Amino acid sequence: MILVYPGSFDPITNGHLDIITRAACICDKLIVAVGNNENKKPAFTVEERIDLIKASVGNREDIKVTGFTGLLADFAKREGARAVIKGLRAMSDFEYEFQMALLNKTLEPDLETLFMMTSVHYSYLSSSAVKEIARNGGNIDGLVPECIKDRIVEKLTCR
Ligand code: PNS
Numbered sequence: 001m002i003l004v005y006p007g008s009f010d011p012i013t014n015g016h017l018d019i020i021t022r023a024a025c026i027c028d029k030l031i032v033a034v035g036n037n038e039n040k041k042p043a044f045t046v047e048e049r050i051d052l053i054k055a056s057v058g059n060r061e062d063i064k065v066t067g068f069t070g071l072l073a074d075f076a077k078r079e080g081a082r083a084v085i086k087g088l089r090a091m092s093d094f095e096y097e098f099q100m101a102l103l104n105k106t107l108e109p110d111l112e113t114l115f116m117m118t119s120v121h122y123s124y125l126s127s128s129a130v131k132e133i134a135r136n137g138g139n140i141d142g143l144v145p146e147c148i149k150d151r152i153v154e155k156l157t158c159r
Contacts, residue, residue, distance in 0.1 A: 003027040003114070004081040006072050009034050009049045010042045011152050012056055013130055013144050015122035019087040020053075023116060024063055031079055032057070032065045035072065043131055043156060052152070056145040073108035083112040089123050131156055 005023055009016060009032075024030045034049045036042060044052070046067040053065045068075040076084055084104060086097055101113035118125075125143060134140050134156040144152055 001027045001083075002029045002031065002079060002081045003083055003085045004031045004033050004072070004076045004079060005085050006033040006035055006068070006075075007086075008037050008040060008042065008127065009053055010040070010044050010127050011049060011130065011144065011148070012053045013122070013125050013127055014142065015087065015089070015118055015125040016053075017056055017145055018119050018122055019085070019116055020057060020063065023085045024060070028062065030063045030085075031081065032063065033072070033075060034065070034067045035069070048155070052148045055148050071107060073104045073111055076104075076111050077108055081111070083114050085114045085116060087118050088115045089118045089126075 003023055003026075005020060007016065020030065020032060032053055034046050034053065036046065042049075050065050050067055057063050057065065072084065084101075086101075088094065088097060097113075097115065104111055104113060130140055130143050130152070133143070134153050137157070140149060140152065
């Protein structure tokens with residue numbers, strides 16, 4: 001079974017990596033799909049975000065990292081995915097994710113949306129928080145994968 005894990009990943013955090021690792025255990029192939037949320041102004045280009053995810057995930061045959069444009073439902077269908085998987089942190093995520101799940105189901109009735117609860121120690125973590133901390137010179141140790149930490153700090157502080 002193929003699952004699509006979509007998101008902005010601007011940038012990937014340890015919370016995303018936790019969902020990627022756990023989601024990959026329950027499917028044959030996980031497609032991490034990087035898109036642009038039209039309501040957000042990204043700090044990293046799609047190519048940069050893909051590179052950061054690839055560096056974090058490592059070389060795994062069961063995980064593909066790619067960008068997408070257009071509707072998620074169309075992309076998932078093209079890729080032969082059975083379902084979309086999303087991480088849920090708190091009730092505050094629920095309303096938006098619920099709306100997206102129902103819209104995607106309307107667009108593509110055979111496509112399911114599954115939700116995976118975040119691990120408790122990442123429930124507070126978001127890409128926006130990582131960017132705010134890094135831009136202001138704070139320490140992002142433990143919030144993002146160690147191997148990409150310097151690239152994130154460099155980009156956000158223009159060092
Ligand atoms: O979790 P995010 O960062 O809000 O997700 C961003 C993304 C790109 C996954 C999301 O905005 C998306 O699916 N965009 C594609 C357009 C689409 O299919 N929207 C849903 C129906 S309106």
